Amino acid sequence: MNLTKELYDRIMATSPAQFGHHIQHGFMHPRIKPVIPQFKVLGPAYTVRATERDGSALYYAIMKAPEGSVIVVDRGGEENFACAGDQLVLMMKHRNLGGLVVDGPVTDRIGLEKLGFPVFCNGFSPVTTLCTGTNGEVDIPIQCGGAVVKPGDIIFGDADGVIVLPENFEELLETAERMTRNEIERARKVAEEGYRFLKRDDVDIVKFFEYDKEAFINEIKKECHY
Numbered sequence: 001m002n003l004t005k006e007l008y009d010r011i012m013a014t015s016p017a018q019f020g021h022h023i024q025h026g027f028m029h030p031r032i033k034p035v036i037p038q039f040k041v042l043g044p045a046y047t048v049r050a051t052e053r054d055g056s057a058l059y060y061a062i063m064k065a066p067e068g069s070v071i072v073v074d075r076g077g078e079e080n081f082a083c084a085g086d087q088l089v090l091m092m093k094h095r096n097l098g099g100l101v102v103d104g105p106v107t108d109r110i111g112l113e114k115l116g117f118p119v120f121c122n123g124f125s126p127v128t129t130l131c132t133g134t135n136g137e138v139d140i141p142i143q144c145g146g147a148v149v150k151p152g153d154i155i156f157g158d159a160d161g162v163i164v165l166p167e168n169f170e171e172l173l174e175t176a177e178r179m180t181r182n183e184i185e186r187a188r189k190v191a192e193e194g195y196r197f198l199k200r201d202d203v204d205i206v207k208f209f210e211y212d213k214e215a216f217i218n219e220i221k222k223e224c225h226y
Contacts, residue, residue, distance in 0.1 A: 003042075011154075016163045018175075018176035019156065027162075029103070029122070030161045032162055033161060034120050035106070035113060035119045035121065041101065042070075044155070045071075045164075046138070047071075048061045048071060048138050050135060050136040054133065064138065065095075070099040071100045074142035079123070080127060081104075084102060086108035086114075103144045122145070
């Protein structure tokens with residue numbers, strides 16, 4: 001997928017949740033969160049599968065991934081050994097990569113916070129992977145946090161979690177932008193006009209629950225009998 005500068009800026013002005021209203025798959029488990037809530041990540045995936053204690057494939061990916069790539073790591077359910085710390089992430093930062101998403105723990109939490117580089121993980125651990133060259137693959141379809149991620153898929157994450165944008169994300173982007181504008185306008189009205197948000201404008205929830213659906217269905221049944 002081609003993520004132009006214009007599309008990048010437009011997507012970053014929204015949130016994953018605005019897309020999350022409309023997708024049926026492609027969302028990672030919500031336990032995968034940024035090290036710092038303010039972190040936001042967006043970019044094409046460069047994938048890594050490293051399911052053992054050997055983390056050498058991740059270093060290889062860092063050397064090979066194009067600038068702006070989000071390194072996405074499939075740990076295969078391994079939740080004890082951290083495959084990344086502040087020194088590895090420093091390398092990613094210096095190679096102008098876009099972020100790191102791991103379905104496992106990382107280490108050096110305080111150091112990562114100081115670097116200010118978007119790192120998403122499901123926790124932290126003091127024990128780490130080693131570089132033994134015995135395990136790992138890169139640039140292949142993987143699974144991360146329950147979501148299938150293919151090389152080049154657009155990854156989008158913030159404090160709420162991480163999603164894989166669908167191929168028609170440009171169509172959904174217009175909807176996400178409209179929802180964002182509506183929320184901004186509502187917030188303005190609350191702050192400046194004393195507006196009180198008491199009900200949805202697009203759905204009559206009360207009618208939905210209180211309408212006599214059974215009577216309506218019975219009428220339809222009668223019409224179906226000649």
